[in-house]
Amino acid sequence: MSEVKIRSPLLAAGAILLSVALLITGNGLQVMLLPIRGGMEGFSAFQVGLLGSGYFFGFVLGCAFSPLLIIRAGHIRTFAALVSIASAAALGYPLAVDPLTWVLLRMITGFCLAGLYLVVESWLNDQATNETRGALISTYVTVNFTVITLGQMMVTLVRPDSFVLFSIASVLVSLAAVPIVMTRSSQPPPVTIVRFRPRHMFQLSPTGTVSIFLVGVATGSFWSLGPSYANAASGNVTDAALFMSAAVMGGAVLQWPAGKISDTIDRRLVMIGLALLSAVIGAVIVVMPHVTWLWLTLGFAFGAGLLPAYAIVSSHVFDFADRSDYVEISAGLLLLNGLGSTVGPVLTSLTIELFGPGGMFITNGVVMIALIGFVAERLRRREGLPEAEKEHFDLGTAGAVSVVGDEEAVQLSDLVVQEPAA
Numbered sequence: 001m002s003e004v005k006i007r008s009p010l011l012a013a014g015a016i017l018l019s020v021a022l023l024i025t026g027n028g029l030q031v032m033l034l035p036i037r038g039g040m041e042g043f044s045a046f047q048v049g050l051l052g053s054g055y056f057f058g059f060v061l062g063c064a065f066s067p068l069l070i071i072r073a074g075h076i077r078t079f080a081a082l083v084s085i086a087s088a089a090a091l092g093y094p095l096a097v098d099p100l101t102w103v104l105l106r107m108i109t110g111f112c113l114a115g116l117y118l119v120v121e122s123w124l125n126d127q128a129t130n131e132t133r134g135a136l137i138s139t140y141v142t143v144n145f146t147v148i149t150l151g152q153m154m155v156t157l158v159r160p161d162s163f164v165l166f167s168i169a170s171v172l173v174s175l176a177a178v179p180i181v182m183t184r185s186s187q188p189p190p191v192t193i194v195r196f197r198p199r200h201m202f203q204l205s206p207t208g209t210v211s212i213f214l215v216g217v218a219t220g221s222f223w224s225l226g227p228s229y230a231n232a233a234s235g236n237v238t239d240a241a242l243f244m245s246a247a248v249m250g251g252a253v254l255q256w257p258a259g260k261i262s263d264t265i266d267r268r269l270v271m272i273g274l275a276l277l278s279a280v281i282g283a284v285i286v287v288m289p290h291v292t293w294l295w296l297t298l299g300f301a302f303g304a305g306l307l308p309a310y311a312i313v314s315s316h317v318f319d320f321a322d323r324s325d326y327v328e329i330s331a332g333l334l335l336l337n338g339l340g341s342t343v344g345p346v347l348t349s350l351t352i353e354l355f356g357p358g359g360m361f362i363t364n365g366v367v368m369i370a371l372i373g374f375v376a377e378r379l380r381r382r383e384g385l386p387e388a389e390k391e392h393f394d395l396g397t398a399g400a401v402s403v404v405g406d407e408e409a410v411q412l413s414d415l416v417v418q419e420p421a422a
Helices: 002-040 045-073 075-095 099-127 133-156 164-175 177-182 198-204 206-234 237-264 267-287 292-306 309-319 323-355 359-381 407-412
Strands: none
Touching: 002 045, 002 075, 002 099, 002 133, 002 164, 002 177, 002 206, 002 237, 045 075, 045 099, 045 206, 045 323, 075 099, 075 164, 075 177, 099 133, 099 177, 133 164, 133 237, 164 177, 198 206, 198 323, 206 237, 206 267, 206 292, 206 309, 206 323, 206 359, 237 267, 237 292, 237 309, 267 292, 267 309, 267 359, 309 323, 323 359
């Protein structure tokens, strides 16, 4: 009996991670497929950008309102309902090929995904022990990077102008409900409405607050318009998927080394280094002739500069925060980043309309230069923390998730509630 008790939480966490893998694979396929299919249907760059902005706007709304659904219906019912809606939305695109309809469907998907992430992250947090919390959330972040690459590559299975890929995305999202609904573990404690205090965050860390928004502008543009650029530049769906996957792999590979380097030097210097790498590589991509192996290598380097930035900026903010505020700050950073990601695709699409597909990297360069300038000014105004006063880099806490892998922070937060007394 004791063996069952020891293994049960691990099995439950495995079931949750399987749901996450299916969910993100299905979403990763849509992230890659929709801009390409939109281009084939004659959508303008601005309309494709609106698809990305619609998704992230829906995501922000989901972060704000999905806790109310969970409070009302519970984790399992909320998960099942949102999976059903997200699955239906995936089938709506080929049935109604219209830009405004697709934007609405992306908003619905973004709202659903925010709620689904909140459910699984709450469940993982509840399944974790003092010893496993950080490792479990880090594993969750790693799974995210891995399976989104798998989803992106699935666009090469069938021609993008067919119904089949949308059906595959719908099936994957639908299957994500099975491990969660069938789990025998108890539901997590009820969630609470997290405070969003941007002024408080800015007072705590001006660098982190502004930078996380700018990082959102850049990453939102990349996820929304990167597939369109890659498809236009290569003229080949397979090469486009490989480019996006190379960028994701670059971000995944550099995430941990960049974090560890930021433990030993001022994290703001690491932010500047990553932003500079992203801006320079983006400029090189625009001017270099298209040679596949070189193009993919540059894509890897571009992702290595862009995608780890969220975790480094988050770690910088956490360095100045009390542990009791970690949960609130984690949610606030996610919302600010989501707002930036909502703005980014629209701005970038306008640049693409003026300068062609490479305009994505022009906008990225401008945003990164703005980030470098602001962070450099803050370096002049405020000295960095000594290494002894920093919190060690922890992907489980600094990743783009609404829970933290720091057990002490979870216990101290007044936003984490326990089961109500009978």
